[in-house]
Structures are given as structure tokens and as C-alpha cells.
Amino acid sequence: MKILVWNCQGLGNPGIVQFLKQLVASKSPSVVFLCDTRLNKRKAEDVRRRVNMSGNLVVEINEEGLGLMLLWTEVTQVSLLSYSKSHIDVEVSKDGVCFRFTGMYGTFHRSKKKEDWDLLDVLRTMSELPWLIGGDLNDILDLSEKEGGRRKPRVEMEEFNDAFLRNGLWDIKPDSGWFTWHSGINVENLVKERLDRFVASIAWIQLHGRGQVQSIHSSFSDHHYLLLDTEPCTGRGKRLVDQFRFENCWADEEACLETVKECWNDANSSTMNKLKAIGDKLYGWQKHKRALAMKRKNFLLEKIEKLLNETISEESARDLTASKKELKLLMDREEIVKPMFDFDITRSLRIKLKNLKLFVQIP
Structure with a gap:
């Protein structure tokens, strides 16, 4: 199974929707979580149809949030557990395997970070299923995950680590790429950080292993998209017949x-x-x-x-x-x-x- 997460920074441009359609067609994810969509439900439904996905759950853009969307294929069963301006929590079933997935969009306001970690504490108590979390968590675990800009206070990184530890969550490091976000075009203001990630419970890792995570750059967003494959394969698929x-x-x-x-x-x-x-x-x-x-x-x-x-x-x-x-x-x-x-x-x-x-x- 493949799961794709991406802070797309808005889906209002036809070009980025076409890119997402090609991305879904080429990578074949079973589940797609998008944050910062900046869409209402009607426009989100248009996107779902254009990218040829079977189902979707939408948190609309409003004064409190920038919008979230979860998409899935026809052969994937998804049941909603909870949602908010910053998360969509679902139960996922495919090919007899059942687990829990939470798409999360962490706040970039330092004063509100505690709300994110409190949310993790609450979500942990709501299900015993193997748990996978993915998205833009808007924070780093240690200094190796940032280059350039202001030095991150250690106490803030410790709070992020503590939130994972007390909820039994383990960071899944990417097999390709490290920094997932960058800002600035000059050496004086270029900042690179690993803000986007997958984390999982021990039960999920025992069920799927760590899989393979790719962090891939896109010209449409400052954020990389992440693709997790629980069954990575190096073999080549069949090639489509080329047509004029x-x-x-x-x-x-x-x-x-x-x-x-x-x-x-x-x-x-x-x-x-x-x-x-x-x-x-x-x-x-x-x-x-x-x-x-x-x-x-x-x-x-x-x-x-x-x-x-x-x-x-x-x-x-x-x-x-x-x-x-x-x-x-x-x-x-x-x-x-x-x-x-x-x-x-x-x-x-x-x-x-x-x-x-x-x-x-x-x-």
C-alpha cells in the first residue's frame, strides 16, 4: 500500500491540480492526504473527480484553518474517526489489513504548539489499532533537521520529542531526501527544514515494517511530497504502448x-x-x-x-x-x-x- 502526503500550498491553480492528477496516476497511492488546500467542499469535490479518486473527506478553509483533504481509491475502505482544522483521523482497510491513519497539519504559531501535542495525547486514547501519522507537522526533532535561519531553541525540540515518546510514536526517516521544506532564494535567507514526516506506533511498524519513504521536490510548493510504500518493489512494471x-x-x-x-x-x-x-x-x-x-x-x-x-x-x-x-x-x-x-x-x-x-x- 502507498500513502502520499503533501502540503500543496493551495489547489486553486489548474496547473497544480493537473500535476496532482499525474502524480496519482504515476505513483498509484491508495490514500492521499493534502493540507493547506484552500478549498471549500464543492471545489474539493471537483479536484477529487479530476484526479480520479473514489472517495474524499474535506475540512474546508475557514478563519481557523487553511483546509485539509483526504482521498482514497475504490478498493480502499476508509471510515472517519475524527477531524478538526488540523487533522483527519480515519480507519483504513485494504486487502484484509486494517490500521489507523491520521493526516496532520501542525500549526506554525509557536504559542499554539501545545494544542498539537495535546491533540496527539487525545487521539492516542481513541483507538487501539496500529497507528500511522503523516503530514506537515511544522516542527523539527533536532538540529540536524534544520539549516540556515534562526537557531531552534532546544526546549521546543524537546517538547516535540516528548509528544512522540509519551504516545509511543517513532519517526520513519526517508530513504531519499532529508529536508522537506525550503524558503528564500539568497544565501542570506535560505532556510531548509524537515517539517514533513511519517511517524508510527510500534504496532504499525510490526505490521508493515518501516516501508520506504521518498521525499520528492515539486515546483508547485515549497514543500516536498512524501510517498510511503509499505511493500516497495524494485521490479519494473509493464510499459504502456506509446501512441501518437x-x-x-x-x-x-x-x-x-x-x-x-x-x-x-x-x-x-x-x-x-x-x-x-x-x-x-x-x-x-x-x-x-x-x-x-x-x-x-x-x-x-x-x-x-x-x-x-x-x-x-x-x-x-x-x-x-x-x-x-x-x-x-x-x-x-x-x-x-x-x-x-x-x-x-x-x-x-x-x-x-x-x-x-x-x-x-x-x-
């Missing part, structure tokens, strides 16, 4: 336009053969462009991850800013890609005959 799809953003590509011109100006070919030739040539071009974009995106993600986990310097701060900007441009371009049609000749011919604007522009 014409994409709107290609109209701005000079190479694409030249390919279309070359095929369309072939006086010896029929309209159908011209369309087929365009499809055949753009298929290879499409694969090459996608491969280059994916390679660059993966390179930037790895580079950003490395920069976030190394000692801050003026050079690394500039490099981080530039890399994030480039990644954001790549991601934005990926989000606006919309498949217009599968390149089935008979169907595409009907579509093209109805809309010849592209070809009319060709001399």
Missing part, C-alpha cells in the same frame, strides 16, 4: 511546422497520405522531444534535491533558484499539453477537414 498524439503546444515549434509544410506540399500525395506522412514523421519527433524533456526534468529534480541537502553557499543558492525556475518552465509546459486526438487516420481526417486553419497558413 498531436499536442497544442507544438504549433509554436518551428521544427513541427516545417515537418507539416514538407508533407502537406507533396503534390503527388492524397490528403489521406499527407496526413499519414505527417503522423509518421511527427511520431519520431514527438518521442525525441519527450525523451529530451524527461531527461532534463529528471536531471533538474536530482540537482535540486542535491542542492537542498548540501551546505548553503551563495553559489548554491543562485544555482537552486535558476534550477527551480527552469523546472517550473518545463512543468508549466507539460501541464498545458493537451491531446487533441489519437492519430487514427479516418477519424483524424474528419477532424482536419473541419479545421484547416493550420494548413491554410502554410504557403
Whole structure:
């Protein structure tokens, strides 16, 4: 089973919803907990439909909280135990395994931190099930979890540790990535902290082991998303058959336009053969462009991850800013890609005959 948690810092942008949809499709989590959604129930339901999840529980944005949402798949059974502005507590059942999951969003107000720890004390008494907690807890356990900025008072870290100890909760450290949040773009104000995490009871760890936790950067939020997999597998799944799809953003590509011109100006070919030739040539071009974009995106993600986990310097701060900007441009371009049609000749011919604007522009 996979569980994904993320402080998304708002789901009002269509781009971030599209990213979440792709994330759910690629990672296949059974349960998704999102905090700082900034949505009401109606808009949260729209998000649920768009990301193709079966069920959801929503804590709306209001004057007391920034909004929470829990999503789950059709084959996962979820029963609500309790909720507040800062948590959603549920019983999760799948494949005969039952445990308790609490999605939590800790306050960033130091004066209200005691409310979070008191909440843990109360929640512990409400169920005997194996217990997993995940989310943005907005605090650190020790000085290794922060770099830059004001030094954290030891007494505050001790309070955080004590809350876990008295409730029998153990920190599950990530297998990749360490700091989960960063702020600032210059070396003078760049701060990195491990604010997001999974913690679990001994009973949960005995049931599932520690599993595998990935901490992964996203260009849409200052927070990494965390993916916990209770049954990590290194094997490769089946690869989907690649299909040709014409994409709107290609109209701005000079190479694409030249390919279309070359095929369309072939006086010896029929309209159908011209369309087929365009499809055949753009298929290879499409694969090459996608491969280059994916390679660059993966390179930037790895580079950003490395920069976030190394000692801050003026050079690394500039490099981080530039890399994030480039990644954001790549991601934005990926989000606006919309498949217009599968390149089935008979169907595409009907579509093209109805809309010849592209070809009319060709001399």
C-alpha cells in the first residue's frame, strides 16, 4: 500500500491540480492526504473527480484553518474517526489489513504548539489499532533537521520529542531526501527544514515494517511530497504502448511546422497520405522531444534535491533558484499539453477537414 502526503500550498491553480492528477496516476497511492488546500467542499469535490479518486473527506478553509483533504481509491475502505482544522483521523482497510491513519497539519504559531501535542495525547486514547501519522507537522526533532535561519531553541525540540515518546510514536526517516521544506532564494535567507514526516506506533511498524519513504521536490510548493510504500518493489512494471498524439503546444515549434509544410506540399500525395506522412514523421519527433524533456526534468529534480541537502553557499543558492525556475518552465509546459486526438487516420481526417486553419497558413 502507498500513502502520499503533501502540503500543496493551495489547489486553486489548474496547473497544480493537473500535476496532482499525474502524480496519482504515476505513483498509484491508495490514500492521499493534502493540507493547506484552500478549498471549500464543492471545489474539493471537483479536484477529487479530476484526479480520479473514489472517495474524499474535506475540512474546508475557514478563519481557523487553511483546509485539509483526504482521498482514497475504490478498493480502499476508509471510515472517519475524527477531524478538526488540523487533522483527519480515519480507519483504513485494504486487502484484509486494517490500521489507523491520521493526516496532520501542525500549526506554525509557536504559542499554539501545545494544542498539537495535546491533540496527539487525545487521539492516542481513541483507538487501539496500529497507528500511522503523516503530514506537515511544522516542527523539527533536532538540529540536524534544520539549516540556515534562526537557531531552534532546544526546549521546543524537546517538547516535540516528548509528544512522540509519551504516545509511543517513532519517526520513519526517508530513504531519499532529508529536508522537506525550503524558503528564500539568497544565501542570506535560505532556510531548509524537515517539517514533513511519517511517524508510527510500534504496532504499525510490526505490521508493515518501516516501508520506504521518498521525499520528492515539486515546483508547485515549497514543500516536498512524501510517498510511503509499505511493500516497495524494485521490479519494473509493464510499459504502456506509446501512441501518437498531436499536442497544442507544438504549433509554436518551428521544427513541427516545417515537418507539416514538407508533407502537406507533396503534390503527388492524397490528403489521406499527407496526413499519414505527417503522423509518421511527427511520431519520431514527438518521442525525441519527450525523451529530451524527461531527461532534463529528471536531471533538474536530482540537482535540486542535491542542492537542498548540501551546505548553503551563495553559489548554491543562485544555482537552486535558476534550477527551480527552469523546472517550473518545463512543468508549466507539460501541464498545458493537451491531446487533441489519437492519430487514427479516418477519424483524424474528419477532424482536419473541419479545421484547416493550420494548413491554410502554410504557403
